[in-house]
Amino acid sequence: MRGTDTSIGTIRGVGLGPGDADLMSVRAHRMLSGARHVAYFRKEGRAGRARGIVEGLLRPDAIEFAMEYPVTTEIALSDPGYNAALSAFYANCTAHLQGLAEAGEDVVVLCEGDPFFYGSFMHLYMRLKDVVPVQVVPAITGMSAAWTATGQPITWGDDVLSVLMATLPEADLSRHIEAADALVIMKIGRNIEKVRRALRNAGKYDAAWLVEYASMEGQSVLRLAEAEGRVTPYFSIVLVHGQGRRP
Template identity: 40%
Template sequence: MSGKLYGIGVGPGDPELLTLKAHRILTASPVIAYPAPDFGQGKGGESFARSIVAAHISPDQEEIPIFIPMRTERFPAREIYDRAATEIGGHLDAGRDVCVLCEGDPFFYGSFMYLFERLADSHPVEIVPGVSSLMASAAALGRPIAARNDRLTVLPAPLDDEALLAAISGSDAIAIMKVGRHLKRVRALIEKAGLLPAAGYLERIGLANQRVLPLIDLEDVAAPYFSMILIYKGAEDWIAQRPLTQGDAA
C-alpha cells in the first residue's frame, strides 16, 4: 500500500503559528522533505521551512532537502523537482508517508505545486492549509486587510507594470508579494497611482528581525524575498501614524 504525501503549511515564520494538524502529521511522518537554498559550489543553506518547525523534528526521521539554486534567474527547476519527486515517490511506493514542509500555505504561491503536479496522479495526497504571510502581515500592521465588501487583490511583484497598475486601480486593498529585487519599480508604480502614502512595507514577519514601516519611509532599494507591501486605499492617515518597528517580532 502506498504511503501518503502530505503538503503541510508551517505558517509564515513564527513557530507558534503551526497548526495542531500540521504538528501531528509532521511528528508522525517517517520522512520529511523541504526546500533549501543552494548557493552554488556545494554550499547549501538552511531551509526556512525547516527552521520554523525544527523543534518538532526527531533524529529518527529521514530528511530530504530539495536544494534550489539562488544565484541564477532561471534555474533547472524541471530536473530538480523531477529528481525530488522520484526520491519521494520511492518512499511512498515503499509504504512510507512523506511530509513536505511548505512556508505559509502549500497552495498559496508555494513551490509545493511542483511536487504536487508530479505525484498527485499516482499517490494519495493530503493538503494541510497553513497561516499565510498575507494574514500575518495584516496582523503585524494592526489593520484588517479586507473588511465588509472590500475587493482584495494579491499580486506577485514580478508582474509587468501594466498588469500591476490595472489591478491596483481596480481594488480596495492590495497585497504585493515577492517584492525582493522589484522594490524600486513597484514603489514607483505605487507612487504613480498616487497610493504611496497608503502603503505599508513588511519584511520577515514573525521573525526576530522583522520590519514594519510605511513604504514612504523605506529607504532601501532592494528587499529580501520574504517581503510584502500592503496598500490600504483611503487609509493614508492611518499608515502615516504607523511607528517604524524593527526587530520587534510578535
C-alpha cells in the same frame, strides 16, 4: 490519488504557517512530530527556512530529504533555461518521493505558509496526485501575518483585495494596483523600485506599508515612504489597506 492500497505510503504537504512555530496548526504539528521521512525545499548551501521553523520538533531518527533549488534569481524568469532547470528539478524530487511512497513510507513535505498559495509543493502535488496518495494540510499565509502586524484590517465591507507578484511587468502592476481597493504585493526583493513607481502611478504610494519577515525574528513594519533607499529582503510584503463600507 491512487486507490486505498495500504501498502502505499502517503505524501503530505504540510503548511507551517508564516514563520512562527506557534502559528502552526495542531494537525501540522502532530504530523511533523511523528514523521519518519521529512522533505523540504532550500537554496543550495542554506539550512532552509521551512526546516528552521520546525527545529526541535522532529523526532530524533527522522530521515531528512533536502530539495535544493538549481536556480533562484541567477537567471531571468523569461530565460528558457529557468523553466527547464526547475522542471528537471521537480521531476527528480517527485521520483524520490514517489519511490518512498511506493515502498510503503509516509513522507511529510514542509511548506512555508500554505501549500496551495504560491508554494513550491504545488509542483510536486500536480506530478504525484494521480500516482500515489497525497494529502494537503492548509495553513495561515504570510500575507495574513503581514496585515495583522500592521494592526489594521486589510479589507472592509465590499473591498476588493488583489494579491500581486512584484515580478509582474510594471505596466501590469500599475493597472492592477489602480483597480483594487486593498493590495498585497509579494516577492519584493530587487523589484522594490518598480513597485514604488507602480504605486505612485496609481496614487497609492503614501498609503502603502512595508512588512519584512512577518511573524519571524527580525519583523519590521513601517510605511513604505519611510523606507526610501532600503534594501528589502525576499520575505517582504507591501500592503495597502482597504477603506470600504463599515457600519
